[in-house]
Structures are given as C-alpha cells and as structure tokens.
Amino acid sequence: MRGFGKYTIWVYSGMALVFLMIPIVYTIIFSFNDARRTNIIWRGFTLDNWLNVCAAQDVCRAFGNSILIAVVATFIATVLGTMIAIALVRYRFRFRNTTTLLIFLPLTTPEVVLGAGLAAQFLQAGVPKGLGTVIIAHALFCISFVIVTVRARVASLDPALEEAGRDLYGSPQQVFWRITFPLLLPGIIAAALLSFALSFDDFIITNFNRGAEVTFPSFVYTAAARGIPPEANVIASAVFLLAILFVLVSQFTAAARRRRLAKL
Amino acid sequence: AGGGSELQPAEDRSESDPTLNWANWPFYIDEDDNGNYPTLEAFQEQTGISVTYNITVDDNNSYYATVRDQLALGQDIGADTVCLTDWMVSRWIQLGYTQELNYDNIPNAANLSEDLRNPEFDPGRRFSIPWQGGFAGIAWNTEQVGELRSVDDLWAPELRGRVGVLSEMRDTMGLILMNNGVDISGDFSADDFNAALDIFREQVTGGQIRNVRGNAYTEDLVNEDTLAAIAWSGDITLLNFEAGYEKWKFVIPEAGGTLWADNFLIPIGSPRKTNAETLINYYYEPEVAAEVAAWVNYITPVEGAREAMEAIDPELAENELIFPSDETLANTRIFRGLTGQEENEYQAAFQSVLLGA
Amino acid sequence: MAFSAFTPTEQKADASIQKRSPVALLLLLPGVIFLVLFFVTPLLSLLLTSLQEPVPGGFFGEYRQALRWENYVFVLETYGTQTLRSFGYAALASLFALLIGFPLAYFIGITLRRFPLLQALCLVLVIAPFFISFLLRTLAWKQIFAIEGPVAGFFSMIGILGPGQSITGTAFSVVFGLTYNFIPFMTLPIYATLERLDLRLVEAGGDLYASPATTFRTVTLPLAAPGVISGTLLTFIPASGDYINASRDFLGSTETAMIGTVIEANFLVLQNYPAAAALSIVLMAVILVLVGIYVKRSGTEDLL
Amino acid sequence: MTNSAVSRGDFAEAGADLELVGISKRFPGFTAIDDLDLTIPAGSFFALLGPSGCGKTTTLRLIAGLEEPTAGRILIGGKDVTRTKAFQRPVNTVFQSYALFPHMTILENVAFGLKRRGVKDATRLAHEALQLVELDHVSARRPSQLSGGQQQRVALARAVVNRPALLLLDEPLGALDLKLRRQMQIELKDIQSEVGLTFLHVTHDQEEAMTMADTVAVMNKGQIEQMGAPQELYELPRTAFVATFLGQSNLFTGQVVSSNADSITVDSAGARITVPKPRAERQSGLVTVGVRPEKVSLTSTKPAEAAGVNVVGPGRISDVSFSGVSTQYEVTIAGHGPISVFEQNTSISRMHHDGDEVWLTWSVEHSFGLADEGDVEHDAPRFVDDTPTTSIATRKRAQLKAELEEG
C-alpha cells in the first residue's frame, strides 16, 4: 500500500477513530454542562460537576460498587481461568473436548440468556441477589475470556524454557514461579484488563442479578429516565482520561527505559 | 412465588440504624436549584434519620422486575419505602410483600383524605398510604403544536412520529378506552379492551406513535423527539419550570383522564420500618405536604394541605392539578381492579404491541 | 495484548503436552466446578423453566413444572419476526463493524508498526469506549440523533428524513448502535492477528508478481482470517442477544424489538418465565448452529 | 533437593563417565532411539554426528533427563540416574534453540543455575563466564536485544558457568559465521581441557567434530553406525553411510577376484582395486571398496603399473572447481559414477583442466573395504526425508489431536 493507498488508510482509519470518539467527546463535553436537573440540553459551562462529583447521591456509590465488582470478579476469573488455561494446554485428560465446549459455551451465550438463567438459578437456590451474585455472574462471563487469552499465551510459551530451567537445577516450583509464571504474566495481565473492562461496562447480566445494588451502568440506566446527572459524565470521562494517561505514561517510561538500556 | 403467607417481615432495627432508603419516581419531590430536597433536609434535621432518596422508579413493571426476586425471598430490596401505583401496590399486598403499618407511629395519618381511606385493594390502609395522586392526560409542545383536546387529536397526521405514550398500560389504554366511551372504572369487557388495543396497535405500527416509555417520556419531550404525549399531570409543570417558560401544556382530554395515586409501602425485607413510618408521618403534616405539592403539582392526599398552601402561595391553592375541583374529578376515572386472568391477558396484549409482535 | 486471545495458538506449544497428571485435575477442578455450578445448572434450570405451565387459576406469574413443549411453538409463532430481526440486525452490524474494524485493525497493526507510541494510543482509543459506559455512549448517540439534533437536521435538509421521520427508533439507529458498540470487539481480534502478521509474506507476494491488491486478497486476508472469524463471532453473538440498543429507552422503538427485548419483557414485565426461557434456548441453539457452520466452513475449528 | 546428585555450592572437580545401556526411545508411532549402548569416559570430548532427524537431540534430552527412556539405563559417574529428574542431574545443556529466559537479563540468565544451587558469589562467577564469551558488556540487556550469535554465546556461558560434570552441547555454534565459530571452538576446547569436564557435542559441522573431539560417533536412524578417534573413523570408514556422510568417498563395487595374505583385489567394471586385508571388512564375494578424494592423484600420462598402487583410468575431467585451499576435479570413467579428486592448491597454476584425459592413482594402503554394499547412493532417494527437530512438535500435535479425538 503505497502512495494513494497509504494515504487512504490513514484517512479512513482516522475517520473511524473520530467516529469512535464522537459519543465519548459528547459525554466529556456534557460533563461540563451546567445542567440543573436534566443533562440533555446544553446550558452553559461549569466546573462544579467535576469539583463535586459525588453530589448526585448515587453516582459515587454506584461507581464504587462497579469498581469493587470488577476487581473481585476479575480476580476470580483470572485465577480460575489461568489455571484452566494451563491445564488445557499442558495436560491430557479425559473429557478434554467436553471441557473445551464448556468453556466456549459461555462465549456463545447471549447476555440475556446468561443473566436470566443465573437469576432464575439464584432465585431457586434462595441466594439473595446483591454484589455477591453480580460478582459471580461477572466472573462467569470473564472466565471464558481469560481462558482463551491466557491459553494463547501458554501455548506460545516455548517449552524449552521450562526445560532449560529444570536443566539448570530449578525444582518444579522454582521453575513455575521463576520462569513459567513471569512469562505468562503479560497474558494474564491482558486477560485481567479485559475482564475488568468487560465487567465494569456490563449492564445486561448485571441488571438481572444485582438485586437492589446499583452499579455504574445500572445507575446510568435508571437515571436515563430523567436525564443522566452530569456527575455520571464526569466519572465516565475521568475513567477514560485516566486510561489514556496511563498508556501515555507507561509508553514514555518504556521508551525511556529502552533508551537507558540502549546506552548500556 | 405464590401466596407468600410464609414471608416474615424483617426485624426492625430502626432504633439502632437511623437511616432510610426511599425509592421514588422522578419529578416527585421538591427540589432546589442545587439538587437538594428541602423538605427532606428538614426531616433529617428534625429526626436525625438520614435519608437516601433514590430516583429508581421509571415504570411500575420495570421497578417491580428488579426487586421481585428479593421480595419473594423476603430480603431487603434496598428500599425501606417505595411509592408505587395502586394496582401494583395491590399485587404486593396480595403476595405478602409488604409490612403492616403501625399507625401509632403515624399519628398524622389522621390527615389522610377521607375518600382514600378504604381502597378496594387495601381496606383500612393496613399496608399502604398515598404519597401523591395525579391524572394522566395529554400534553404538547405549545411552540410547535396547536391546542389538543382529545386523544384523537394525538392521531393527527401532522403529529405523525412525534407522539409519545406511556408504558403504563392503565394510563395509555385508559385514555384510549375513555376516548372510545368506555368507563374504565366500570365493568368493561375484554372486547372493549381489544377494540382500544387495536387503535393503539394501529397507531404504533402506523408510525403515529413514536415511542412508548415510562416516566422517561419527559426526556423525549425535552429533546423534542416527541411534540405531544400522554403525560402525567405534575411532570409538565416541572418541565416548564426547568425550561423557564410555559413551553408545554397539559390537559385532561374531553373524554376523560385517568386518576391514580402512588402509595408508600414498606417492603417485607426492610429492617427500618419505624423510620419509614416516621417519614410518612412527617409528609402527612399539612405544611410539608403543601410544600411538596407546591413543587410537584400532584394531588396531595393530605387534608389541610390546601389551607397550608394558602399561606405559601394562594394561587397554587387554586391549582386544579393539586386541588382538583369536583368538576375536574368528574372528568376522570380510576382504572378498575383487574383479576389475575385479566391482568395476564391485558398486560400480554399491551406488551405484544410494544414488542411489535 | 489482550486479544491475542483469538488467534490460533502457535503449534510448537503442544510439544509440551504432558501425560495425564493429578495436577491437571487440581488446576481444572475449581474453574470447572464454578462453571458447572453457575453456568451448567442455570442452563438446565432454564431448560426446565421453558417447559413450565401456568398454575390454573393461579396468580400473575405463577408457574409449575410440566413438559409443555408448546411453549416453543408459542414463542416461535409469536416472536418469529423479532427472532429473525435479531439475527438480521446482528448480521448487518457484524458486517458494518467488519468494514470499519478491518481497515482500522490493519492500520493499527501494520501501518503503525513503525510508530509504537501512536500505535498504543490508537489501540487505547479502540478499547477506551469500554470505560465510558456502554449505556452512556448509546445515550449520547440518542441525543446526537434527536430530532432537533444536528444529524437529523442535516438529514432532513438533504431530504433523507421526511417530516415525522426520525433517526432514532428505526432499524437504522439500532443497527448503527450495535455497529458502534461492537467495533472494539471486531477490531481487537483482527488487530491481534495482523499485529503478528509476518510482513515478509506480503513482500514475498510482491516478489512473486502479485499486485498490492492481489497480495491483499491472496495473502493478507487469508492470514487475518482467524481474527476476522473471532471478531465476527464476538460481534454477532452478543449483538443478536442485545437489548439495549434496540430498547425503546435507547435507540429503538416498538418497531425494532429484538429477541433480547422480548426475553426481557417476558421475563421482567410479563413474568412469563417459560416463554422467556424457551426463547433463550431457541436463541442459544440457533447461535450454536450458526457458529458451528461458520467455524466449520472457515476451517478454523482449532480457533475456539 | 535432598538425594540430589548435585551438591550445593560446589563445582565438578572433573568430568564424569557417561554410560547409556540399551537405551530405546519410542514416540507414539516412531522409534527415535533403538537399543543404544554408549560409554563416554570422564574428561573426554565426544562428538555426535548424523543426518537431521537421526536422534541426536533425543539422545541428549534423554541424558539431560528431559525425556524418559522407553527402555534402558543411564549412568552418570557410575550412578544410575535413569529415574532422577533433570534438575537433580549434574548435567547442563546448551540447547539447540538457546532457550534463554526472555524475562531475565543476560546476567540473570547466566546466574540462574548458580543461584538455584545456592552458590554464593553467583554474580561474580556469572560475570566471569560472560567475560569468557566476551559479552560482559551486554550483561544488563535482555536476550531479545542480542543478535543470534550473541545469544548463542550466552547459552554457552549459562551452561559452562555451572562447571557440570557433563556438558551437553546441541549444535552450540550453528549460528556463528565461520571465523567466529573457529574462535569459539578454541574457547570451548580450552574450558574442557582446563577442568577436564566431559563434553558431549552434537554438530553438523564435520570439520568441527573432527578437530575438537577425542571420539566421534556417527549416528544413523537411532543407532550408532561407527565410532572412534576422528582420524581412524575418517581413514577407515566401515559402512557406505559413514564413508559418504563423513567427508566424501569414491566407492567401487565389484567381485573379489584375487586375494593373498596381505590384500584382496576387486574388479569393479574393469578397474582393479587392491585393498590391504586389515582394511577390508569383507574379503570375498561382492564388496564395496573406496578411497578418499584427497588420496587420489591425477596423472596426464598412463602411470606404470606398480605394486602398492591402484591405477584407474583413463577417464576424462568433467568438472573442475576451486574451493580455496584445494581444487576439486570430477573425473568420469565409463562404467563408474563420477570420481572426485582433491588437489591441495600448493601452486597457483592448475595442473589439469576440464576435458583432460587423466589416470587416477592411489596408494593401496589408502583403500578401504566396506562392510556393506554401498548402494546407499543408488537406491535411497537422493534427498533424505529429513525431519529436523523443529518439525517434531507439529507432528506430535497432530498425533495427539488424533488420539484425543479417538479417545
């Protein structure tokens, strides 16, 4: 792709990215709206929303819940999923195909089905809905993502490295913790980030299982009725900007580290 | 789920837990420019009970759906009191999802308007007590649309695709039924209902009706996706207040509007019943009731509020939306109670229109 | 990064497969128990629910266990349109997401290889929407599309929108919303394959007389196939079950109800659990069949 | 780490004997090693040569404990280690694929084994090992920041630093160019003789094997075909495979037509070739005899028949190629395949030219007689179906999948 082609892809992708950003920019702009009750119409610029984020009573609690759920669910999914991924790649066992199907199925199960099914189950088992049930639900749909992600990483891990570890007098535990695990870590982190994002953003499954607890998306959903308070925009914008900042900082430190290493 | 007689009310821990969660509809309490609720603040100061006011009810059905499972298990649904419409309250009471009110804690209940004391679904008000009442009627954007008088006017070609109706079946269907000359408080038949439903379906599939929503219909009015709508009485006043001028107008259609009330109830799993009763008692003080009514423009169930209102704003004391005259009331009907069978059928039929099925 | 998930695993890996070992059991058991407990059992009880019948003369929402297979007939008859519509919308959304996502993934994964910073930034922009709630994004579109909004104004000016017509609440806005919301799911797996694409193969294509277009068709595209397939699956499956975009409170209207909407209404409003369950099972079955055919046809059984 | 063969903190004082007794290794559907016996005395430098896929890497992996033998025993320093784990054997390997830990610095890589054994001044020793391979200046880098040749040297340092009683080297110099390779060879040889370690070295580079090793073994299809001191092996190959795999050979097959106390004479398509009896594996019937190209001289005139000299010809030079140190002539003689002759380029001007008629002569004592018939060249496909170790994984995976699907 030279000449015209090269130029085209820059323009096309630029447009695609702009397109992706439109509602985000909209959300950010309206986080500065001097909205009194409904944040639908532009009424003027203010910093108040940013300065008193937790003014709209529920926003902060919902946000806190969302973070808590995402953290715990991510943890559960990452641990269980990583274990399964390692087992799938490294061991032979009976019912391997069944297990693979079991892992794949949640991915093909639409969220409504998953949410409704779980909700019915909790109801039958008499499990009170709340943060706990949401966490279970989130861990459930994240687990499959984790397995697929980590499995790819385990699979691309050169077994010769572990062999080298054993050859160099590393006991099985030492080989796992000093070689296997650090090498899987990027995959595990990626899986965890993905889980976190999916959990943080989930609405459908949450809505079936949250009981009276409010998460950030479900807050937005109910608040939609009377116009979402600008504080919700503030939180969403802040999370977005933080993510960007995080990437920039880590990129720059990585670049700096590379430069340092290059000098050695 | 079923009779629910086995459900036990949660133990009341109000004594040790001076907090309260209140779930309610949007545009349903007095609110100042900073988003605070003055009467509620006063209550908190007075009693030391700190109240979390959650605007989580957009529609009776959708709210019920989110809490149903917990109710069935007798669990705390995160609200110690919630204001729901008569028919939904009736369901809760039948299923045993509510706690019986202790009127010792609500001396002001004496102020409850006489005609609201013995509804069919809760004789003697053992389990529920009204918060506000209101009408469903029609509203329109006065800048873009001429005067509307009847439901038929909503079907005018120039409003095609710009009409909103409520997902509250009793209000939307109620207005259409009345427009068909049916008395919704009387023993209308399934045929009557189906005839009205056909009209409704026709307007939906024909694209006259743009959308069917809960309280969020106000949003469509604000961003002008809809120019006319079936609406609840007080909401329009508040929209106008926010807009800063009389942008919308609300009327009860000539063929009649619905009359309803939303009632406090205390969910079975709430461990703060006494606090809830304290709150109810507070809002049954005429002055407080008047202050709320002055803001929300819904019908207050509290006797003496009118007098109190005179003190605040005499003009409002004459407001038909807050203190409807008999004449106005005569033009409104309460949707009659439906049997389980009817509820099933009518809801399904109504939903099938919403689902385009 | 994350979405390397969906590229086929490198082959040398399996050289390390070991014999049966108790360790395998130890590693598998917790997760499998979790899945059985919270996925298989609900699924089974969903199956049972789908066969329940109303308690005669019972209360609103009261059902008892039976073997009422007619429930399936009922839901298919009543909600056939919505079911078909769901798959139609989902297919369209997958197609559009592919049309937007593929070039974007190509751009980030290949064109930007020389600019690591820019690459990382663009990647974040693709993932970022996850962090602004899905609902907020969708509502933002709703506001942007509002009748008096800028887009609608422009559309009616150029005559696409007639009086009384609006953008929201139409098939267009729902498919648009689905497309928008699933672009990251489409883009990331494709990116993951293209990011690993050995450019020397593309060069070899050029060396062997293939024009850039031919090289793209015969080399790049086939090599990106695993990503395209994961992307379309990750878009199509959730999209067909989505009910937010199609919801009357977001970008839809009564005209755009999808199977998710129907399941939700039956489950939450009508309390017709058997119907909701039967529909859920129909939805899953259709998806499994479609996915099965798709994966078989594209020869990527290994993928999943 | 109890009952480990590796003691904490100290190094091998000398190499250890290695003994393989009746070792077999069968992979599902493929026998890689078949009843192999092998003894490598302590302190020796042993080279293993063989075509791709013949089982060299497998043998090393069995010794290192990375693979379990299907049958047989492995003894290191007289101790049976067949059932001990890799990390408990006093063996280190330089892997064919380097297998450097990508997440550690070069220094950490080299110090890894020392640290596992609890050696105190691991870091200092690692630095020393890096100095040895002249890479101490990159000790803070990651493996991915090194070139292939540098990585290979790190792999070497990482194994050598442990001073293992037995060091296994799997093509440790393959990625280096000629010059660098020669330098590393010297370095390796120095380490080996200095500490007296036992080295088992796998290589494709025959010159490397022959210059470095005390003993060279030629492996073929999972078995050792011939083994001995380099020169012995080269001068007196016993099979056609060894004769043609290790260096080049001109082979002649024919009936033994006469035989006396000292020698046999073979008639191969009219050429009479005499081989000393001690150098002939078979002494009657159809035999294959041969001679190395560098042992053959070309003469432009018919040489006088003489005892102790084989003369073949006349033939015609069909190809001349200069390869630096020597020139290779290809001579075609009716009834024979092309015959190679090397002449060291001691003079600048070439003595023979393409198309020249020439006679070949060589001293009888340079002929050798093989144990087999030397038809390898004619029957087997010209290209062996080579299966380098990289392709194993693929195959294994397909097999496993097939098995799983059946199961």
Next chain:
Amino acid sequence: MTNSAVSRGDFAEAGADLELVGISKRFPGFTAIDDLDLTIPAGSFFALLGPSGCGKTTTLRLIAGLEEPTAGRILIGGKDVTRTKAFQRPVNTVFQSYALFPHMTILENVAFGLKRRGVKDATRLAHEALQLVELDHVSARRPSQLSGGQQQRVALARAVVNRPALLLLDEPLGALDLKLRRQMQIELKDIQSEVGLTFLHVTHDQEEAMTMADTVAVMNKGQIEQMGAPQELYELPRTAFVATFLGQSNLFTGQVVSSNADSITVDSAGARITVPKPRAERQSGLVTVGVRPEKVSLTSTKPAEAAGVNVVGPGRISDVSFSGVSTQYEVTIAGHGPISVFEQNTSISRMHHDGDEVWLTWSVEHSFGLADEGDVEHDAPRFVDDTPTTSIATRKRAQLKAELEEG
C-alpha cells in the same frame, strides 16, 4: 499489471544484466549501504560474501524492490527500475527466512507466482519444480508440516519455477546438511547454466561461493571490499579483511628492507619475506604481507636458503588438528602470532607432531602484499558485534510487544 516489466505467461529467455549505480541505503540512524556500484553481467553467477550485518540482505532487498534506495539507481537489463514496484520487476528472491505462505499448500506456494502472471499450466510447472527439489510427494502439505530443510527447498522451487531473468538467493541452502547442500548446489548450478539466468547468491559458506560463482564479491560495512573470480580473489586478497575473512591467511607486518625489479623483501620480526612486485599492493614503508596456510610446507630440518623460496623459522608446532581432507598445524615462532599450515592427508601417517621443531617454506610467488596494515586482528574486538538480519525482525517485534504489554 500494465506497464509491468514482467510480461504475462512467458519466461525469461536469458538472464538480464544488473547494474547498481551509486546506491545508498540509510535507515534511521544507520547507513546500511554506502554508495555501492556493482555490475553483474547477464547470465553470470555472482556470489556475495560478507560478515553478518554487512548489508547483503539489504542489497538484495533493494534489487528486488522491497526497499527503496536513499540514493542511486538500479538497472535491470539496461532498464531503470529504481521506481518500479517489486511485483513489476522480473526478479525473484529466495528469502533468507523462506517466507512460505502458511495458508497455502506447497503446490499452491510454488504455483503462486505463475498464477499471478497468468501462466496456463501453472500446476504442471509447479509439480515439475517440486520434482526438481524432490519434494513432489509433499505437494499437498502445508509449510508447517515440513522440516526446515524441506521448507528451504520449497522456497527455492517457488522462485526458480518463475525462471526470472534475475534470481536473488539469500542463503538459500543454510538449513541443509553438508551432503544435501552439495547436491542442491549442483542442481542450482544446472538450472543457472541451462537457462543462462543471472544469479545473485548470498552465502556464509565460502566453499559454496567459490565453487559455484563466476564472480565473488566480499562485502564489508556496506561496501564491496574486493571482487573478482573466486581463484583470483583467494590467491591475491587485497586487504587484510579479505585475506582473513575469505579462507585463512598468515600475515606478517614489517618494513620493506629491500626491493628489486621483481620483488620486495619485508623484514617482519626477523623473518625475511619476499613478495613478487605484481602481487604487492604497497611497495615501500610498513607493509603487511601474507601467505595461505596450504601454500606453506613444513620441514624438520633447516632448508637451504634458495631464491624463490621464503623460509621462516625455526618454530615449534603448538597444535595439530586433523580435519579429514587435511591436517592443520599451528606453528609458534617468537615474534609472530601462531602460523597455520595445512597439509593434505595424502598419506595416513602424519609427518609432524606436536612440539616438533619445524621450518616453514613457501614459494615466493605465493606471497601477497596487502593494501592495508592488517591490524584488524589486533584492534577490533575478537568477536564482532554481529547482528544477523534474522534477529532484527525478532527484536523489532519483541520491542513492539513489550511496548504493548507495558501499555
């Protein structure tokens, strides 16, 4: 495909001239090729030798059109192709990394180029090419199912089948073992001479370069250091780099102490070495002279001084190593580095032993005098910081990945 230099459906009838004029290639922060001029006449077999990272692959990529030169022009068959795209050039490459299409069968891979050019019986021709490399029986497999050596042969077939006017070969035989490599060399040479194509061959195997090529060029740091017929280059290296990179050399540096019409004589640490004037690049002052190891003879007794013979010694044999065809002796003489001597093993018994006192003699006409001072060995680090091209891609990718993972 209009205005393409490649016509549809037919093959090159003969090779094409290749001309590089003032070519430079600068990468950000690194000049890989610096003002390179090169002409390769049609139909010739040209070999490019050089240490890792010297710019060989870059040169090939520039010619193939996979990289744009920073400066200079490229002419193929007299036509300026500097600005044409890769797919429009009548050039094919056998990539160092094979670059086989993993999603196509072997047959599809080989037929790819033919199909792109609309050749009708592409399949038949592809099968023929596969037969040539003896892989027709695996034509239905995928590349991942082949061993490294087989993959390399497929890469060869895929390029050769197109009969391009100019074939670029980037270490096309590196993965094959000695025997197989020799066989493929013959095959390649046959194809080349049969159609008269122009071959540009990059290799690390010097013997390969010298036996196959008409012209050998030795490249160093992006420039061609010396170029010529293989024998010419070998016999008369002009720089110390060439003398030591291409084969081995014994170098002596010293002042020119006498000089006559025919020759100069250099005194290097007491050794007097005479070099014929036509073979000496510099004729006065401090010069470096050398001789190839195989040109030197060892004598156990002091040889008589004679005109036309250089004598150095006495020294002591410090190392003897047998390498099959020949034996390498290392002789230490005070004041000099170790001196190498090769003796072809024409006899079984060795004539000299470790520790023997010997004199070195060689014919004056075998000496050569260099243009530079030959201190490469002493100043430069012993190990060049090699960066083979394969590691670049890996490194680049690893960097990217690291960045992403951190991000």
